[in-house]
Amino acid sequence: MSTNGNQFLREENYINGVWIAADSGKTITVDNPATGAAIGNVPDCSTAETERAISAAAEAFKSWRKTTALERANILLKMHDLVLENQEELAQLLTMEQGKPIAEARAEVGGSAAYLRWFAEEGRRVYGDLVPSPIPTRRLMVMKEPVGVVAAITPWNFPSSMIPRKLGPALAAGCTIIIKPSEFTPYSGIAWGLIAEKAGVPAGVVNILTGDAPSIGKALCESEEVRKISFTGSTRVGKILLAQSADTVKKVSMELGGNAPFIVFDDADIDTAIAGAIAAKFRNAGQTCVCTNRFYVQAGIYDSFVKKLTEATASMKVGEGNEDGVVQGPLINEAAIAKVEELVGDAVQRGAKVTVGGGRHECGQTFFQPTVIVDATQEMRFSKEEIFGPVAPVFKFEKEEEAVAMANDTVFGLAAYVYTQNLGRSWRMMEDLKYGLVGINEGVIATPEAPFGGVKQSGLGKEGGHQGIDDYLDVKYVAVGGLGM
Ligand SMILES: NC(=O)c1ccc[n+]([C@@H]2O[C@H](COP(=O)([O-])OP(=O)(O)OC[C@H]3O[C@@H](n4cnc5c(N)ncnc54)[C@H](O)[C@@H]3O)[C@@H](O)[C@H]2O)c1
Numbered sequence: 211m212s213t214n215g216n217q218f219l220r221e222e223n224y225i226n227g228v229w230i231a232a233d234s235g236k237t238i239t240v241d242n243p244a245t246g247a248a249i250g251n252v253p254d255c256s257t258a259e260t261e262r263a264i265s266a267a268a269e270a271f272k273s274w275r276k277t278t279a280l281e282r283a284n285i286l287l288k289m290h291d292l293v294l295e296n297q298e299e300l301a302q303l304l305t306m307e308q309g310k311p312i313a314e315a316r317a318e319v320g321g322s323a324a325y326l327r328w329f330a331e332e333g334r335r336v337y338g339d340l341v342p343s344p345i346p347t348r349r350l351m352v353m354k355e356p357v358g359v360v361a362a363i364t365p366w367n368f369p370s371s372m373i374p375r376k377l378g379p380a381l382a383a384g385c386t387i388i389i390k391p392s393e394f395t396p397y398s399g400i401a402w403g404l405i406a407e408k409a410g411v412p413a414g415v416v417n418i419l420t421g422d423a424p425s426i427g428k429a430l431c432e433s434e435e436v437r438k439i440s441f442t443g444s445t446r447v448g449k450i451l452l453a454q455s456a457d458t459v460k461k462v463s464m465e466l467g468g469n470a471p472f473i474v475f476d477d478a479d480i481d482t483a484i485a486g487a488i489a490a491k492f493r494n495a496g497q498t499c500v501c502t503n504r505f506y507v508q509a510g511i512y513d514s515f516v517k518k519l520t521e522a523t524a525s526m527k528v529g530e531g532n533e534d535g536v537v538q539g540p541l542i543n544e545a546a547i548a549k550v551e552e553l554v555g556d557a558v559q560r561g562a563k564v565t566v567g568g569g570r571h572e573c574g575q576t577f578f579q580p581t582v583i584v585d586a587t588q589e590m591r592f593s594k595e596e597i598f599g600p601v602a603p604v605f606k607f608e609k610e611e612e613a614v615a616m617a618n619d620t621v622f623g624l625a626a627y628v629y630t631q632n633l634g635r636s637w638r639m640m641e642d643l644k645y646g647l648v649g650i651n652e653g654v655i656a657t658p659e660a661p662f663g664g665v666k667q668s669g670l671g672k673e674g675g676h677q678g679i680d681d682y683l684d685v686k687y688v689a690v691g692g693l694g695m
């Protein structure tokens with residue numbers, strides 16, 4: 211059943227085409243991060259429900275894998291249309307449970323639909339090979355097949371769009387899926403069950419579970435029937451899931467934490483760099499995996515960049531997501547605020563100076579002032595730890611090789627950004643920066659057409675692009691002999 215008039219605000223889980231409560235009747239209360247008010251309660255499911263979801267997905271796989279790529283594409287496009295037809299309701303749900311400004315929520319929902327369209331098309335281009343045989347009486351074929359049951363575990367910062375990045379390629383490839391959204395933002399995840407149901411996705415193909423993450427995750431990782439784990443979240447949890455998946459040798463996709471450098475050279479167009487800096491730092495209140503974590507600014511442009519960045523940051527309106535003109539909402543909870551406060555405190559203690567912001571915002575317990583902090587050094591914690599908040603540390607450098615060395619001095623490798631008008635330098639940056647994504651004079655680059663994913667401890671595998679569906683396919687080599695008979 212739905213509450214508060216939004217048809218997508220459902221307080222049940224979706225297993226095998228049936229809406230259910232937790233066996234125990236237990237629930238998890240979900241709060242609005244901007245106001246602290248309770249939105250509602252979702253099922254607190256655990257191992258038993260997870261095992262039923264796995265059985266349902268395994269049974270549904272037997273027939274879903276035999277549908278044609280065109281049939282699957284048509285269902286994904288129906289889901290795409292439903293998302294766009296209900297974009298406002300889905301965006302309002304997202305802002306209510308996650309806090310982001312409504313314009314960002316609308317964009318996220320639009321992006322969700324775009325991933326569905328992309329993979330509807332990609333699914334119809336899963337080609338095999340006929341390999342020239344060295345033996346006259348033998349033919350060599352390469353086939354691609356769906357891996358089977360997929361388990362998807364997703365984060366709270368993009369509670370809508372992180373799901374179709376997995377559901378899209380999974381269904382397009384012929385896999386079935388069990389989705390466990392974050393307990394902080396479950397409603398946008400549960401909504402995918404309703405969208406699937408309305409689109410006519412057969413029972414068991416899409417299953418949505420909320421509840422005790424460790425026990426659900428353990429059941430998914432230890433099941434022989436689950437053949438792939440697709441995770442988006444922290445590197446810490448990614449490592450737990452990788453370890454838990456080892457015994458059954460699962461395929462894994464890991465979209466993990468980041469520590470993005472944003473390098474500005476003296477020859478950069480400064481206004482372009484400032485626009486890119488604001489977009490790359492403060493989107494979703496700095497709570498994105500690809501948000502800039504470190505600004506490295508060359509000495510010749512440093513003072514004017516700091517001045518302009520401070521001015522632009524000071525002009526940002528903070529408040530609840532539906533308030534006119536608000537460009538920054540709350541952080542997800544008070545623990546997130548405390549973490550950001552800790553990192554700012556550490557930097558100031560080590561000699562950094564705040565030019566704007568630096569503390570909690572008057573809007574409420576979960577709001578933090580958009581902040582610029584200068585004279586940053588590699589010894590400060592935020593040079594190695596993901597801030598995940600609206601704080602922009604600015605470091606000064608003299609030479610190009612110094613910037614590259616500092617930028618690469620991290621265990622992470624998700625996104626990096628470079629602002630320069632020098633062609634040779636931009637190519638050296640592309641090649642020398644050890645990251646999965648590089649923006650040259652661009653601060654927001656994710657798109658369904660391109661492979662998104664990190665290297666090092668930022669992850670394994672890609673989401674989007676033609677690479678995105680490969681992670682949901684097994685490659686089979688078939689040798690057909692006896693042709694001389
Ligand atoms: N690389 C990317 O594409 C990408 C995208 C978004 C977020 N992230 C990263 O995610 C983090 C923020 O998201 P978060 O706080 O939700 O991350 P998180 O790792 O705390 O939680 C992510 C998901 O894992 C679940 N989970 C937690 N502990 C688990 C366990 N022991 N077993 C199974 N599941 C478990 C959570 O319930 C949630 O659904 C940041 O580090 C951010 O960089 C990465």
Ligand SMILES: O=C[C@H](O)CS(=O)(=O)O
Pocket residue numbers: 367368497498499500655656662
């Ligand atoms: O935080 C994670 C998202 O993947 C960021 S983006 O919307 O893909 O840029």
